[in-house]
Amino acid sequence: MAILQPLVDIAAICYQQGVRHVVASPGSRSAALTLAFARHGGFAMHVCMDERSAGFIGLGIAQQTRVPVVLICTSGSAVYNFAPAVSEAFFQQVPLVVISADRPKEWLHQYDGQTIYQSEIFGKHIKRSFELSSDYAHKDVQWAINRIANEAVTLASTTPPGPVHINVPIREPFYPGAGEDMIASADLKVITRQASESILSPETWNNLLDDFEDFPKILIAVGQNMPDPELSEVLNKISEEWDIPILADHIANTTGDKIIRNHDLFLGRTDIQNLVPDLLITTGLSFISKDFKQFIRKNPPKAHWHISEDAFLADPMQSVTNIIPTSPQYFFQNLFEKIDYQLFVQNSDPETDSQFIQNWNIQDTKSSRIKADYLQNLSKINDLTSLDLVIKYTRKVYQLHVANSMSIRYVNVLDLPPYIPGVFCNRGTSGIDGCVSTAVGAALMNNEETLLIVGDVAFMYDRNGLLIESLPQNLKIVVINNAGGNIFRMIDGPAGLPELETYFETRHAFSAKRTCEDSDIAYFSCNALETLETSINQFLENEGISLLEIFTDPYENEQVWKSLKRACKA
Incomplete structure (x- = not known):
């Protein structure tokens, strides 16, 4: 029988990197992987027979913990069944580490069961795909497997987080014998990656603040986001003190009494030109409201700043003029502090148009009342x-x-x-x-x-x-x-x-x-x-x-x- 030591070490590295949850679907070729994690003793193991459901269970766990979750499956079509969850994790920016067992490449097109093209099977819906060598004896291969395991887990967590894939060709025999222990290598190497924060230079801030003051009608809109009390707090301060409306779908998880919530009920109208902003500031991922997106497309603002550390230029409203590559917490907190300080030094009030937020509030309140009356009847x-x-x-x-x-x-x-x-x-x-x-x-x-x-x-x-x-x-x-x-x-x-x-x-x-x-x-x-x-x-x-x-x-x-x-x- 056999102990595939590099696979045992993958489990140990994942644990050292902070992974605590594994979702495994039963299979034979993946036995060595599943046992490496199960016998480690440090992981909560979740077993789901259907890989498609297993992938989404893993996504739900990672969505809550914000820590990578390992998905394990056997070879063949089983891997493809992870694809819906992997693509969702990619676009929702949820960290997953997919580890798929595979047959050695020489068995492709040899009528061997559960043998398909698994290398880079998830295409572009993955942060990166890795493939291990099927022969573990050489020390360079062992070094490479160790490095890949470290890189995969840290990459899944790196902003913006998302899924990574490790494809693992496994030769027989791969079942451990009776009495054989799965113990990590004594010289196990763990490579850490330090977290960093994207900040803006003083020159950039000066330019942004100068531009900000030129726009009396400002709208902030928040797309899908994880609950973030600090972000909600500063957005509510900005809205209250500067008369800036904040628009958010429920999945934005932006809390506060003054948030515009009923936009999907009134933005489809034609008599709302007084709601068009001079400056639109957006952050977060997708917006549910189709009417909001179409409203901005038909009435583009003079400027549209999008706050995002994403590598892609997302412009669903077709109006973006400036990508600001930093976190929304950093941006809005600094924006508030810097402008608040300027107003204090100048002993002046904000130059935003207070009628603009009133226009939004009037429509929001009207729609809320109409909705309540309608539902009651x-x-x-x-x-x-x-x-x-x-x-x-x-x-x-x-x-x-x-x-x-x-x-x-x-x-x-x-x-x-x-x-x-x-x-x-x-x-x-x-x-x-x-x-x-x-x-x-x-x-x-x-x-x-x-x-x-x-x-x-x-x-x-x-x-x-x-x-x-x-x-x-x-x-x-x-x-x-x-x-x-x-x-x-x-x-x-x-x-x-x-x-x-x-x-x-x-x-x-x-x-x-x-x-x-x-x-x-x-x-x-x-x-x-x-x-x-x-x-x-x-x-x-x-x-x-x-x-x-x-x-x-x-x-x-x-x-x-x-x-x-x-x-x-x-």
């Missing part, structure tokens, strides 16, 4: 009312996870209580695959009550994430079952096609009940507005993991959503 069960009541009845702290498609669009227009500590959604690629598994991974880590809101198609697409041995008991799941992909009724293109129900919505009669029975999840259901409050409360009060399935009518949902939009834009 609905008399039939529907998606929007159901989620509004679920959120209102969650009277204790829940970390909120939301699936893509209509789920996140509904949540983004609803009011969230201030005690929600974070809103998470896979908006890197915005796919429905992996929404359940990501929430499972997050709930395993966060030590908080966790609530997932998911549509029926997204839930069924990712049910395998519930097949792990120990489901997190702090997870509650709300499934909005409208019997198909309801979002296609809301989109102008497919909504008018005669093939809508067959090829877009994919009508079905399935429910989550049997999945709950298979996974030992407490199941609750509701299909009437009169019993919804009781069902929600029973669901939320239940101890342990539970699921509430709310059945709604797609035609009613379509009418409710479009009528709300019309009411706010009238």
